[in-house]
Amino acid sequence: MIRKRRGRPKARGRHKLPSLRSYRDFRLLWTGSAMSVMAERCSGMAFTLLVLWHTGSESAAGLVGFAGLLPALLVQLPAGVLVDRLNRRRVMMTCVVVRMVAVATVAVSLLGDTVWVWHIAVVAFVQSSMTVFYQLSERAMVRNVVPSRQLGAAMATNEARSRGVNFVGHPASGAMFGLSAWVPFSTSVALYLASLVTLVRLRGERQPPRPRRTGRRMRSEVAAGLNWVWGRAYFRTALLIISVSNLVFQGLILTVAVVIREDGGAAGTIGLIMAAGGMGGLCGALSGGWLNRRLAMRQIMIVAHTAWAVVMPTAVFFRQAPALGVLFYITSFIGATVTVSGMSYQVRITPNDMQGRVGSVVMLLVSGASSLGALGTGYLLEAIGSRHTLAALSAVMAVLALVAAVVFSRAGAAQEDRADSIEPLDAAHAPSEPAALPAPDVPAPASVVDGTPADPLTHEARRTDG
Template structure:
């Protein structure tokens, strides 16, 4: 696992970095809007139609962009001005979510409309996330990348803690309220990000002359040639699929128990608290443990915890389980993001980031769609048992893959690669 470069203790804290504060704060508002509306989509379809498969379809539409938009988005983010991309994405999402608020104010609930808006918001979120992650290296020193990533992950988990229960409470007032609130948050994010200035990214050799397909292929090749990195992404993709299904299953379970929609938000909030603490743990881990050990420890721990969801179905116990699993998940996310940002050349941040997100998050769309049909066929308890079995298999795979001969050598090679990119950034931009 690559560590941050030396001298971090001599640098001013990130809280004194004005550009990072603007990026962090504007993105916090954007993430709050996105998470609140996504939760409201699920509640809206479940409580107004009662159809588990329809809820799975909307969840699939929201996450499908992770599968189909990542690779072209990665190329375009490397070509376009990253600040401008973020501004356009925030404005577009505000318009899309605002259309749902207007529709619901007229007491109209159309599943096709909700699914279409979920897809649009998810697509623009893909572009935004890739741009924001790539922009981090332009606003913080290389030695503070892990700290910045930990703070970004902590921001997302803290937003979940507030956004999920707030969305449930607002939905209880009226179905259109969380969507109107999300629209306002997007507009506030837009105003904040207009003040942000990001240095232009480095250009790769011959980039302007290369076609979209060739640039996508270059990002795929870059990841595929690193067996250790590739294996970690595939294992994480499997665990993300399981957790996406777990979220939908819990929402269905709460409805079957006759509890209010706000209960779902509270369970998710418990997970967000665990994730918030895990984000800071991840920053610590990324500086002290190699990535291969983080992968093994995390998946074994998840495999031990997951069977509890089959038998402990009270909201309080589910909240505790979500707290623990999210704590581990956030730590893995921070470690993985820091690892990827450090080992990737600046000119390829968008493309490599898109491949990473395709693998680790694209599977979530399949998880949402598949879980809807599993719930119809096997019920909540059966679906949770299947998820637990898949997680146990992933733990075995992670243990075998990351203890094999050569894994340590590949991990060390990644550290050396990251050190080279840090020296490149410290040297400053190339001469004109």
């Protein structure tokens, strides 16, 4: 008797997803944002160089740098509220126009061979403020241009874009400044203009934020975003751990610069070490989507912090530039994968009409930690020296790895991960091009903490238990 070979049963519910390049709006969003980020990098570094070369004042350069960082702390929360109230595509276009005009005033003043520190500081503040609005709007727009099951791949592609621009933008800005002071600013204006043309061709949001009740105060909407984040223990814990790890890495960057100077290294050596970190971040972002599809966020958190805790102490014993370059490559590679996972997770679980507020809370915690890390490490270096500072930073990372292992491997963590990964459904999750995937049945909508109806939830949860 001859038995028929049974073929492997076909998996149900699986669909081969098209390439991200096949989505016209995603291509336009990605391209326009790439040019916008490159424009900011060209002018951002040139601000510091311009002040140093024309005034010779380090304090003036510090003032301009502070003006560029201040919006990350002051503007985040109100920007999140406004992004949830307004049409996000129009917000992005407005940000590009304002930044283009502001930077153009610097190029014009340089053609007249005139430099005012207050003018440069104001332009740096305006550009950075508009960047906050732009980043929050762009992240929210991603849900409008790709299906939900490709959010991870889209976020990985966007992160790779930003890492790649960072790797190229800063050296390019320095090289252009060497040709003439006005070149990086005029190049920035041209890039902003090209970005605007691209965004004009982008279709509007398929599901814009719901209109807010008139008379509602901004403070209550900011509180709603804070309460939404604080009310999700799993997400809140992951965010706090990531914020502390960002604090550690900002301290590591400053400490390594001090180590190179103490050992008689050249300033260019620090740039090469940072470039190694940039390359690691780019490679990590490119692989972040692959890892995000195979591991749950809780597993990525455990693996990443454990790996950081293992490699960071090497800086205490190996202070040579090649060893530090390898260290930065590894840490940045891991950091990019964590960023992709975290952004994908946040965008997926957040209702569409709260994307701006929740994103602003996330960015505020991350930016605040970075600022505190740089400030605190400076005092620590003066008090105990570079070697002991590296040891202290390594000890903090070891504690974070232990906390992540305990929190995300405890009983019930997998269930919390699955519960938070049930994603809000809206029209943005089914782009009209290419053909949308079959939609599952949809239950009745729930409600969120601010009293507005939440987006309905799908029955189909993303696989998160690894």
